Amino acid sequence: MHDVVIVGAGPGGSAAAYYLARQGLDVLLLDKSSFPRDKTCGDGLTPRALSVLEDMRLLNDLLRVGYRLNRVEIASARGQTVEAPFPGKNGRPGYTLIVPRFTLDDTLRSHAIAHGAKFQDQVRVIEVAPTGGGMVVTGRQAGGSFSTAAHVIVVATGASIPLLQQMGLLKKMPTVALAARAYFEEVRGLTDRMQLSFAGVPLPGYGWIFPLPNGAANIGAGIFPWGWAGRWMSRNARQAFDSFIQTPLLQDMLAGARQVGPVKGYPLRMDFLSAPTYSERVLLVGEAAGLVNPLTGEGIDYALESGKVAAEHLLHLFASGDVSIHGLAEYDHLLRQRFQRLFRVCSLTRDLFVNSLLINPMISLAARRPDLKLLLIKIAFGEQNTLNNITPQRIIRRVFAG
Ligand SMILES: Cc1cc2nc3c(=O)[nH]c(=O)nc-3n(C[C@H](O)[C@H](O)[C@H](O)COP(=O)(O)OP(=O)(O)OC[C@H]3O[C@@H](n4cnc5c(N)ncnc54)[C@H](O)[C@@H]3O)c2cc1C
Incomplete structure (x- = not known):
């Protein structure tokens, strides 16, 4: 036994x-x-993940094989972007891998x-x-x-x-989200930014561009087909992926790139x-x-x-x-x-803001309001101390305060 x-x-x-x-x-x-x-995954290790890997004494090994990203960039459905460094608070690494x-x-x-x-x-x-x-x-x-x-x-x-x-x-x-991704080589214009984008993807959902060493990248899209949106949304992550890589940004980055392996999808609980x-x-x-x-x-x-x-x-x-x-x-x-x-x-942030009505004004507001931008990044990346003081009502008040 x-x-x-x-x-x-x-x-x-x-x-x-x-x-x-x-x-x-x-x-x-x-x-x-x-x-x-x-x-099947986007392969992104958040600061939260990195701090456990550090505790397991694996971070240095992984830094040698992974691709370090110091900033996050978020694009609205219209393509307007906001970007910021990872907060790196509470002893957590200020980057992703x-x-x-x-x-x-x-x-x-x-x-x-x-x-x-x-x-x-x-x-x-x-x-x-x-x-x-x-x-x-x-x-x-x-x-x-x-x-x-x-x-x-x-x-x-x-x-x-x-x-x-x-x-x-x-x-x-269980209700599940659906996501699909593929690996590409010789991708143009990769930086040290983790790129997340609401453009070209059914909402609620988003696309990602996660760079890997030597000009490669993991590119994918995920959708959350439940609630109100789930009534009309297609439950096909492959379609979301195809539509994401047709956006002008991706067409530009993938011109001359080579897809390595198939597009693969998998559910998320x-x-x-x-x-x-x-x-x-x-x-x-x-x-x-x-x-x-x-x-x-x-x-x-x-x-x-x-x-x-x-x-x-x-x-x-x-x-x-x-x-x-x-x-x-x-x-x-x-x-x-x-x-x-x-x-x-x-969940509430997703339900309130990741929709065709509010995502563009929200990103546009975050571009003008550094405090709001930082708040959203901290929520998305699970910054615990921020969350201790936050309620959905406070988020709404913060959004509409400025
Ligand atoms: C397209 C996509 C993109 C994603 N991108 C990210 C990302 O960038 N960053 C991130 O943090 N998360 C991402 N996720 C989520 C992440 O992949 C999972 O949440 C994570 O892998 C969960 O880890 P786990 O150890 O719980 O399970 P898993 O990693 O799924 O491991 C489960 C293991 O159990 C084994 N198993 C299952 N059933 C049995 C059985 N009956 N008997 C024996 N073995 C079994 C499987 O073979 C597997 O090895 C993504 C998910 C998808 C689908």
Whole structure:
């Protein structure tokens, strides 16, 4: 019987494995893929993500392979831009880093193994069920079946929901955002700016241009097809991507560029506000707990952070010898304390302003009002201290005050 079995070796699962294994717990990390593997993503690591990676002592290695961006630029639907440096407050790095997931996830997984976690690839877990004093994990692997047991299971399966459904953890289908991206080489005009744009993309939604070393870039678009907008919006991220790369800015940047590999799309779960995060002998981390920023679609940061929070909480419970549901429930409290307000403010900011009526005046106002521009950037990038003092009413007042 392992202490902990972690299902899913993305950023959430590997971070949890690292923090648990380095303290001497018996940890088995499982993934259905063989590594290194790709994960459809924009590859953007926010300052939040970078501070966990720094804590894991991986930041210096990643700085050598990633592309550092010091500023963020946001373009309105009409193409008007505002730009600013990343705030870098509270000891967080004042920049972002773009690292392809092919490299990032393998680096994280190897790091967890180097600190004592065991890893098994090509195991698709299909069932997690209680047994006397623990949980049994059953799966399929090449040529047969797989089975193991643990005191506690950490589910870190990302946006994939079949396992959560089998475990009875999803009472309803989560609403998802949809996004698609492709890699390009020899892209013109790349700078040290993280470029986000509302031009050419159905709203609520946005496109991104994230530069990579040697003139390459990860370019993509995401849409949030729910609420009012969801009634008429096409649920096709590929269409949003195609329309984004037809905009004059992208036509210019991609003239002479070469697409490398296919355009790939994948859903994003952003339902943390109502998602379960634990059950008997089970904790959920990262996107399996709906932890993707509802305004920006970033989820690597929250996967890393929740992986760390889950591991630290489990270490505390194992030390006390009590992994009962009451102790595990405290994890939900820790996550809500940390993320609930942020997710609420980000959802409301998206619902209020990311629409065809308000996005242009909002960006135009932010271009004239540095305080407003900074506020929006801090909200989007999850600057905790800002959020402690902010309510949706205050945002509206700040917007209309000037
Ligand atoms: C197009 C797109 C662009 C994005 N851009 C960004 C961005 O720029 N920055 C950012 O921060 N976030 C971005 N995101 C979100 C980000 O990719 C995810 O939120 C993040 O990967 C979640 O991490 P995770 O560890 O929770 O899950 P994942 O990274 O999805 O990892 C889950 C792992 O679980 C494994 N797995 C799943 N089911 C099973 C099973 N039954 N058995 C065994 N293994 C299983 C999978 O193989 C996978 O390795 C983007 C998402 C999309 C779709």
